[in-house]
Structures are given as structure tokens and as C-alpha cells.
Amino acid sequence: MHTYHSPLDLVRERSPERPVALVRPGAVELAARWFSQNFKGDVFYAVKANPSPWVIRELQRGGVRRFDVASIPEIELVRAHAPDARMAFMHPVKSRQAIASAYSDYGVRTFAIDSEAELAKILDVTGGASDLELIVRLAVEAPGAAYALAGKFGVSTADAPDLLLAARRSTQEIMGVSFHVGSQCMRPSAFQAAMAQASRALVRAGVLADVVDVGGGFPSVYPGMAPPDLDEYLAAIDRGFSDMMVHETTELWCEPGRALVAEGTSLLTRVELRKGDALYLNDGAYGSLFDAAHAKWPFPAKLIRPGEPSSAPLRGFQFYGPTCDSLDHMPGPFRLPEDVQEGDFIEIGMLGAYGVAMTTRFNGFGDLETVEVGDAPMGSMYGLAPRSIPTVKPEADSVVRLPRSKGRRRRRR
Numbered sequence: 385m386h387t388y389h390s391p392l393d394l395v396r397e398r399s400p401e402r403p404v405a406l407v408r409p410g411a412v413e414l415a416a417r418w419f420s421q422n423f424k425g426d427v428f429y430a431v432k433a434n435p436s437p438w439v440i441r442e443l444q445r446g447g448v449r450r451f452d453v454a455s456i457p458e459i460e461l462v463r464a465h466a467p468d469a470r471m472a473f474m475h476p477v478k479s480r481q482a483i484a485s486a487y488s489d490y491g492v493r494t495f496a497i498d499s500e501a502e503l504a505k506i507l508d509v510t511g512g513a514s515d516l517e518l519i520v521r522l523a524v525e526a527p528g529a530a531y532a533l534a535g536k537f538g539v540s541t542a543d544a545p546d547l548l549l550a551a552r553r554s555t556q557e558i559m560g561v562s563f564h565v566g567s568q569c570m571r572p573s574a575f576q577a578a579m580a581q582a583s584r585a586l587v588r589a590g591v592l593a594d595v596v597d598v599g600g601g602f603p604s605v606y607p608g609m610a611p612p613d614l615d616e617y618l619a620a621i622d623r624g625f626s627d628m629m630v631h632e633t634t635e636l637w638c639e640p641g642r643a644l645v646a647e648g649t650s651l652l653t654r655v656e657l658r659k660g661d662a663l664y665l666n667d668g669a670y671g672s673l674f675d676a677a678h679a680k681w682p683f684p685a686k687l688i689r690p691g692e693p694s695s696a697p698l699r700g701f702q703f704y705g706p707t708c709d710s711l712d713h714m715p716g717p718f719r720l721p722e723d724v725q726e727g728d729f730i731e732i733g734m735l736g737a738y739g740v741a742m743t744t745r746f747n748g749f750g751d752l753e754t755v756e757v758g759d760a761p762m763g764s765m766y767g768l769a770p771r772s773i774p775t776v777k778p779e780a781d782s783v784v785r786l787p788r789s790k791g792r793r794r795r796r797r
């Protein structure tokens with residue numbers, strides 16, 4: 385991977401034609417080191433957040449050698465880049481073939497379930513294996529997350545006791561509980577509240593858990609979202625754990641994705657056209673800007689222009705991506721100098737989690753170059769940059785209304 389001191393150096397040396405993932409391996413290593421030194425238990429990295437091989441390498445350097453995987457391709461990836469790593473198959477709905485291959489070909493023993501049907505499937509496919517580690521995923525009520533994740537997976541409070549009991553009876557090995565408080569959780573107390581719900585389910589089932597897996601949800605820094613210190617999350621988890629009825633050897637696990645990788649990648653994109661306050665870029669919703677479009681997150685943006693730095697005042701812009709789909713729109717507002725123009729480069733920060741991982745090749749776009757840069761990320765939970773990023777309020781007159789013909793709202797493919 386080619387290394388540049390900064391994104392500006394890259395633009396000075398050769399204006400890249402394609403969008404560029406600017407990676408900061410040191411930021412991922414630092415985050416991994418923080419979690420492995422401070423979390424009082426086992427840290428499993430949620431591979432889905434960013435499956436890049438360099439990420440797997442840096443995490444191991446930082447002491448994270450366990451991986452939460454959701455598919456056979458993720459298992460293959462981890463095996464290729466971390467051959468001795470322990471993997472937990474935490475997707476609560478797996479195909480029979482995926483279960484069989486994980487168990488027999490890759491030696492995976494840890495499987496998440498949220499239904500008796502999935503438990504039956506795992507027992508059937510593995511021939512009633514006695515060495516399974518079964519983690520029951522609970523649906524918990526946990527306010528405070530930017531992305532709720534309880535809607536799709538997790539056994540309900542009412543059904544949890546029966547499933548916990550069935551899992552306990554099905555394995556001689558580990559039986560655990562897990563949950564996900566939702567991604568980008570802004571309230572440490574959500575973890576403690578979720579642990580109290582898990583504890584009540586265990587008490588009602590009359591079983592003890594060997595593992596309490598608090599899932600992911602640890603936050604990163606985005607404009608308008610300055611999270612509490614990560615220490616506060618770990619303190620809430622400590623309190624939650626000490627209030628739970630567990631035995632002496634019960635293990636604590638977590639599965640962070642975002643918090644380990646968000647700072648590790650930003651995007652360098654070029655302005656292909658400006659129409660008022662709308663900038664048409666060479667990357668977008670079908671590339672690395674999925675969350676900027678679909679969750680409307682106003683990621684931090686920086687003008688990268690060789691020569692005289694712009695002294696124009698900052699104002700809010702909206703972005704459009706390169707595809708012909710009108711959903712390829714990132715409303716922002718993104719804070720940039722007023723004089724930004726066609727040919728300028730923009731760095732969009734904090735895209736290491738669910739950024740590059742979401743890239744598609746729709747409309748022939750999405751081909752991304754990757755280079756390493758040596759400067760700091762735009763925000764940081766680990767002291768590399770401030771823990772808050774300024775935001776712009778959308779001003780009524782700063783948003784350009786594009787002409788809409790009848791039916792324009794429909795997706796055009």
C-alpha cells in the first residue's frame with residue numbers, strides 16, 4: 385500500500401481519478417489496544433464493520449485476536465489473515481450448509497441463536513455435537529443508539545426463558561447470553577439496563593450463563609454526536625455485570641465493530657460539478673457514503689486543495705453521488721468553504737466503519753483505490769483528535785432545490 389504524509393500530499397503528487405480510501409492503520413491498532421487492555425473480558429471484532437485485510441492485521445497487532453463473523457466468506461477472510469484466531473458465528477440465522485462448514489471445515493464451536501428452530505438446525509447439522517458453545521441473543525430495550533438493532537434479531541423477553549433452558553440442556557460446554565444495544569450507542573447506561581434485562585431472563589429460566597456478551601454499539605465521533613468517554617461505557621458494564629447473578633467463572637465478552645475501525649479510514653473524493661450548494665462527487669450512497677445517504681449522517685468534510693488554502697467562510701453543502709439514482713443523495717449539511725468548486729478534492733472523515741464495507745459496483749462506479757496516510761483522523765475516542773466535531777445547522781436558503789419533474793421521486797435505474 386502506498387503511503388503519503390497526508391491527503392494533501394497525495395493530491396499534490398497526482399490528482400487521483402478514482403475515489404480513494406485513506407487508511408490509518410495506527411488508529412485501528414490504537415483502538416484495538418485500548419479495548420484489549422481495558423475491557424475486562426474477551427474482545428471479538430465484528431468483521432462486518434470493515435472486512436479489509438489490513439484491518440484484521442492491525443487488530444491483531446493491537447491485541448484483538450477474536451472475531452465475530454456472520455458468514456462463511458467472513459470466516460474464510462479471518463482464517464486467511466489470522467489463521468489462529470478464535471471465531472464466533474454470531475448471526476442468529478444461518479444456512480445449514482454454513483453451519484456445517486463452519487463447524488467441520490473451520491472448527492467454529494460458538495454459534496448465536498435466537499429461536500428454538502435455529503437451535504434444532506444447529507444440533508441436527510452437527511449430529512448433536514456435545515462441544516457447542518451456544519449464545520442466546522436477547523432482544524433488549526436500550527434507548528440511546530443512533531441505529532436500533534433489536535427489531536430483526538433477538539428472542540423476546542417472553543420467549544427467552546424457554547430458549548435459555550433449551551440451550552443449557554443442549555450443550556455440555558458454554559451457554560451464554562448476548563444482546564446488541566444498537567449501533568452508535570450514546571448512553572453508557574444502556575449497557576447496564578440491557579444486562580439487567582438479561583439477568584431477569586436468566587433468573588426466570590433458572591439457569592446460569594457461562595458467558596455474558598454485551599455485543600457492539602460502542603460509539604465513535606461524528607458531527608453532532610460527541611459520545612461520553614469509553615471508560616464510562618466500561619464502568620457501566622462493570623456495574624451491570626456485578627449486579628447479574630452469574631457464577632465465578634462467567635466470562636464477559638464484547639463485539640465492537642464501529643469503535644475499533646471508524647477512525648481508521650476516510651474518503652478522498654472529487655467534485656465533478658457544483659450546482660449552487662449541491663456538490664456532485666465521484667463517490668456516494670452506493671460507494672462508501674451509505675450512512676451519509678440512508679441514515680443522513682453529516683460526516684465531517686474537509687477541502688483538500690493544493691496551493692493557497694481557501695479563506696472563504698464555511699457553509700453547509702449537500703452531496704450527490706455519481707450514479708443515476710436520485711437516492712444517491714447525501715443531505716448533510718457538510719461544512720466546507722463557500723468557494724468549493726469543480727475539480728476540488730474533499731476528504732470525508734470517520735468512514736472506517738460501514739463505509740468501504742458497503743461499496744457496490746452499481747452503474748459501473750465504486751472502484752476504490754486504497755492508500756495509507758500518516759495524519760490524524762478528524763475525530764477520536766482515543767486521543768488522536770478531538771472527541772467532538774462541529775456541525776452546521778441547515779439554513780433554509782443554503783439548500784439548492786433541484787428541479788423535480790413528475791415521477792422524479794421514483795428510483796431510476
Ligand SMILES: Cc1ncc(COP(=O)(O)O)c(C=O)c1O
Nearest residue numbers: 430567600601602639640641642
Ligand atoms: C451481532 C453483532 N455484533 C456486533 C456488531 C457491531 O456493532 P457496532 O459496530 O455497533 O459495534 C453488530 C452490528 O451490526 C452485530 O450485528
